[in-house]
Amino acid sequence: MRHHKRLHALFALLALPFAAPASAATADLLLSEIIEGSSNNKAVEIYNGTGAPVDLAAGGYTLQFYFNGGTTPNFTLALSGTVADGGAFVIAPSNANATILAAAQQVSGTSWFNGDDAIVLRKGGSAGALLDVAGQIGFDPGTQWGAGLASTADNTIRRKATVCAGDADGSDAFDPAGEWDGYATDTFDGLGSHTASCGGGSLPTDPTASGGASPASLAAGDATLLTVAVVPGANPASTGLTVSADLSAIGGAASQAFVDDGSNGDAIAGDLTFSHQATVAAGTAAGPKVLPVAIADAEGRSAAASIALSVVARVDISDIQGQGVGSPLAVGTEVVTEGIVTARRANGYFIQSAPGDEDGDPATAEGLFVFTNAAPPAAATVGNRLRVAGRVTQFSRTPHGYPLTQLGNSSATVLAGGQALPAPVLIDESVLSPGLSTAALGRYQGMRVQLPAAKVVGATNAFGDFHVTLPTTPRPAREPGIAALDAVPLPAGNNIVRFDRNPERLRVESTGLEGGSALNVDAGTLIEGMQGVMYYDRGDFTLLIGDSSTLAISGGAYVAAVPAAEEGAVRVGSYNIENLSGGESVPLNRLSKLSEVFCQYLRNPDVVGLVEIANLETAQRLARAINDNEFGTCPTSPMYQAYLLSTSGSQRLGYLVKTAPLADGRPRVEVDSVTEQFVGDTLTAPDGTANGVLFDRAPLLLQGRINGERGRSYPINVLLNHTLSLLDVNDLTPRAVWGTDGDRSRGKRLQQAIKVSELVESIQAADATAPLVLIGDYNAFDFNDGYVDVMGIIRGEPAPADQVLVHGDSAVTRPLVNLIGTKPEAERYSYVFEGNTQTLDHALVNQAVIETTEATLYHARVNSDFATDNAADPTVPVRTSDHDPLVADLVVPAFLDADLATTVFTPFKLVFDGQVVPFVATVRNRGQSRALRPEVTLRIDGTPAQVRQVLAAGWDCGAPVAVSGGSEVFCGRETPMAAGEIDFLLVNLEAVRLTAIDSVGLRAQADTRSNDTRASNDAGADSAKVVGRPRWTWGD
Incomplete structure (x- = not known):
């Protein structure tokens, strides 16, 4: 919002000459520094490089301010005082902070300019000659001229040393980057001096300095090393440098001398960094402190600087963490705490209360992560007891989870080394079991923990992460409803089920701590001896571990093929083949593995729906590798023929169809047609407008017959689908027309499901006796997920309106049957996500199939239970995808x-x-x-x-x-x-x-x-x- 400017009485209060370095000659005065800082921190500096002192009042020098693109000045200030040759003259408002006012020679009024206001220096009165301008008269840039630090709002800009003449054209375009250097908000350390180097020889310069404190945040009673780094003046070089500071704000002397002799905390004698080891007096009020610093040399030159630090309260780790998750302290609260360094990771380290310092409350965590953004400092050595000053922050990678409490902007002081680490806390059924609160593990956040034995339920991914439960816990599966921590708003009066996220799971980062490397384990693996630190990330409590070489690891998943087809069986398979591409140049290692999967584990179904295949050439290359037994794992050729029609996208749908001849010479499968459905259909936005294509992968319908011996055949319709991903279903990112990206995702999933249901109904209405099989990756569970009941709509049994966020009716009047129900409950999955088994790939059949076959579903267990590192291993047939392929086994009694x-x-x-x-x-x-x-x-x-x-x-x-x-x-x-x-x-x-x-x-x-x-x-x-x-x- 633009500030309203009200003019107040303006009086020149103070005009004092300021000794500054002489410099190269300039024709007249020019603007040399402009501060447009926070609050009322404003200042204008004028430089005299003329070679002689300048009397401002006698010359009629004025400053004028043109507000918001105005063409006449809103405020004119007559200047008074004398500017020494080579000196600078500072004008500031009376309500600027003390540092600015200490450097000012003229103080005037309480209302000043903003970043979009032009500043003009004139000579000869308010209508005199224009000497210099910062900005452009008559033009409003919005909020500022320039960009980044070199801009006129919320920054300090200083004239480049090479500029020795002002900009006398107030109407030309203005870009500060051309003649000005930019500095961060509230940078005051150069105010009151300026150097120009555009000719005229080498002239004297003042010393300059910058101050600091380490640590810069500390509690009353703590010590800090105050330092001032000095750059000596030149021409001649400074001698006899002295540095002193006013430490009264922290209970010290009003004029404390600093030393550069290697004593009192000074690191190196004679390095021009002057130091003083100070202690903040007990009882010093908390808050930011600014310590003024004065520098002088024997040549009579001087400079000013300041040291900023904060006095903060000392609190225990348990008080920072509080009970459960989150912190009772406001984000941004500056604290000082103590703890022993227990572990390090790439971007920070963990501290934990020393034995005896705990608060005795089992509900509060005694550990804390200190975020450093880069490698931890040397002080954060495991076993060191540290005093850490920092700011409370809450890190959330996703809005659908808890925040991680941590300290940022930190500094650390070593209090002692070689300390014994706190004993790890045992993770057992009390915090890792079905039915518990999703926050049950929050009491251990940041603490050392141990898990004597765990069973892997989600194999290692590409980042070295995997999921475990206690060994006796049943394997967790995705359940109906919206996940408990999803932050998507729900309507009042809804009866949507909430999925508890299975709190019996624990995520493990095998590369989470220093010394860790990817631990590749498959589902079913027993791991004994894990120790690490409890963390929270990616929506799950996480055990961070380091070196895993001492762990005992046994067991794991085994590959399992579908049963061999018996006489009379008709088989329809489906395989999300995970972005297979390359055409004739499909990588041979992957082609070899896929050939083995198709022939030895899927057993070459009669029809296979391919999901995520790039093009027809790639499908044909896969078919040829299988048919020709290219890799020695396909002794019997199915004589697959590939079908793929789509010409858009990289994740297309296709079929492999078995054409090997029967004893009577007929091919096993005869195809009448393969057609894409809904190719031209568009997604309808809430306002009724078209909003892109409805189906990124158009459903693919195959119609034909599967032949049996003795002249018999079984007519069949196969519909292959790959509906919209679940990835954005809960996305809260704003999106025009829809509301959020999540709203659009849910709307698209709903419209796709309704369209597929209409197609199913039309096929059944045309011939209720025609067998129909739906296969593919539906990116939807076999139950209502609470967002959109995709499979319920397609099946013909949608969830009630109050049990789903976005409801839709199904066109299907004769419901389909999902064959996942033919499998034991523990085997009902085709995919594993975050340690939860789930079914995304489905085989549904209509009543005509149920009445004419014995229908059973099988999965080849070759992917979802195995670590991703297997993908690169050509010697094993696993992890050719992240989905397990399925086979609908339809035994046709008429064939027997x-x-x-x-x-x-x-x-x-x-x-x-x-x-x-x-x-x-x-x-x-x-x-x-x-x-x-x-x-x-x-x-x-x-x-x-x-x-x-x-x-x-x-x-x-x-x-x-x-x-x-x-x-x-x-x-x-x-x-x-x-x-x-x-x-x-x-x-x-x-x-x-x-x-x-x-x-x-x-x-x-x-x-x-x-x-x-x-x-x-x-x-x-x-x-x-x-x-x-x-x-x-x-x-x-």
Whole structure:
């Protein structure tokens, strides 16, 4: 905001000559320094290089200020006093700080210029000749002329020594960088002197100096080394230099002499750095202090400087950390604390309260990170006890997490060396278990900790980081809902589930401390003996470790292939191949590994959807390596043909289709069409305008048939998708029209999901009996993530509106089935992120597939559980991607020729009333193929009570139920019956005579999902005659 300028009465209060170095001759006075600092810290310096003293009043010299681009002066100040030859004359407002006022010869008023105001020096009164101007009359630059330090706002600018004439044209453009040097805000150390070197020989110069304190922040009672580095005057060179400072602000002498003789803290005698070891008096009030410094030489020349320091309060580490996470102290609070250096890293070091100095509260951390931005200082040697002065800061790499409390702008003083380190705290179930608070580990922030044993649940990434749990903790998986620390605003009244981030996880940085190197470990690895420092970064509490050579490491993940395809199986695979590119020049090491994965671990599915492949040439190169057994791992050629249509982007979608011929000469897969969907569709912004393409990777639909032996075929539609990444779903960066980048991400994910659901519905509406398989990387979980229920919409079962941030309806009226549900719960993942298993790659099928196949999902475990270093190892088939490829195994019963033959036998042909009669039902598969889901229906002509027992190993038989004309028992078997396999079912029935002629009998009828080639032998029956007194009642 522009300052409103109000003119006050302006009076010249003081005009004193100032002895300054003579310099080269100039035609007249010029502006030599302008200070536009903080608050009221303003000043203008005028230089006299004319060769003679100048009487300002006699010459009618004036300063004029043109505010905000004005063409007439808003303020004119008549100057008075004398400027010595080679001297400088300083004008300042009365409310400037003490350092400026001490250098001023004329003090006037309380309201001065800003960075966008032109400053003019005239001779001969207010309408006299224009000698010099800083700025441009009649032009408002906005806030300042220039840029960076060489600008007119919030900086000090000084005329270059080579400039010996003012700018007499007030209308020309002004750029300070041409004739001025820039300095930081509130730089005053050169005020009152100026040197010009544009001719006229070498003239005398004053000494100059700069002061400092080490440490510059300290508590009352602490010592600091005050130093003043002096540059002697020249022509002639300074002799007899003296330095003194007013230390009364810290309880010292008003005129304290400094020495350059190697005593009293002075490092080197005679090096022109004058020193004094000072102690801040007890009781000195906290706050910034400025100590004025005076320098003089025997030649009668002098200079002024200052030393800035801060007196701050001394606090314990536990008081800086507070309870839990965050600090109770305001950011920017300057503190002094003490602790033992426990560890170092590339940009700082850790200190921890010495034994006995702790506060006794287990909820407060006793450690603290000191951020140095570069390598830690030598004082921060492990084992040194330090007194550290610094400023409390909170570091957050992401808004979706806790801040890390640390000290910045620090200085350190060694109090003692070789101190014993505090004992490490044990990490156990009390702070690392499911169901705990996400802040449970905050009590150990910055402290030494130990983890005697841990199990890796997220393999090492490219930065040397991995995730662990305690050894007995079940492996954590991503769960429904928005992550607990995500800072995205949620609407009132929502019922969105919050995912607790699995507080049983702990992130480990193997390169976190000095001496650390990347520890490459796979999921399932047991690590014993870890010690380090507790830290917080990237949204997770983190164990920083250094040298890992002494750790005991055992176990780890094992590669696992999908089962070999059985007869009758149709297989559709999906593989996010992680940016495979290169065309004919795909790196051979990667091509070799991929060939082995496809042939030995995926077992060459009939159709494979490729995600993140660069172009058709790359897909064809991969197909050729597999087909030609280029690397010796593909003995049977699938004769893959590649399909890829997209011509935009680097992450495209494609297919490999198996064309190897069957015994009858037909190719295994026949493709009718491959088409891109929604290529021209655009994303619709909230204001209704188009906002870029909707699908960066257009869905790819393959339609055709997969052929089986004996002339059979299975029609299929395969839809391959790669929907928008989750990376920006919670991004808070502002974005026009949408609100934030996260809003746009969520909107795009929603619109993509709805479009895919519309395509699914259109395919099913055209032919509800047409099998449909959806595959690909959906960048979405198999459940509602609370932001957008992508898979629910595509599947046809979207989450309710109050359980999701952005809701959308699905066009699907006959829901799909996600085959991830066919897997054991612990195996439901294709990806591991931050130690959480999760499914991003999906295989969904419609009811037509469920009704015509036995559908199962498999994953080849070759990537997600393994450390990224394996990617560069050509000898192992792992880490060709960060996703595990999947295979939808669809066993088509119509491809299997079975023949279930059933017989029933009882050894008794005549039985008595009440006798238990054994029957044996024999079921044999006489066909050449497996019988899928065999079942037998046992029928008796009697009541359920007559069924005393059914014994059938491997079969699941239900209770007898009454049906019309008798009772039935249904028996089913989950496992297929192999060709030639025979099973026996023993059925014990009670004989009951109700009529004069009665019998007890059993009929067994077999069935299977496979193609039963002969129905005539599916059933068998036998019976026995019942004798004895009939069970009738007279008179009924």
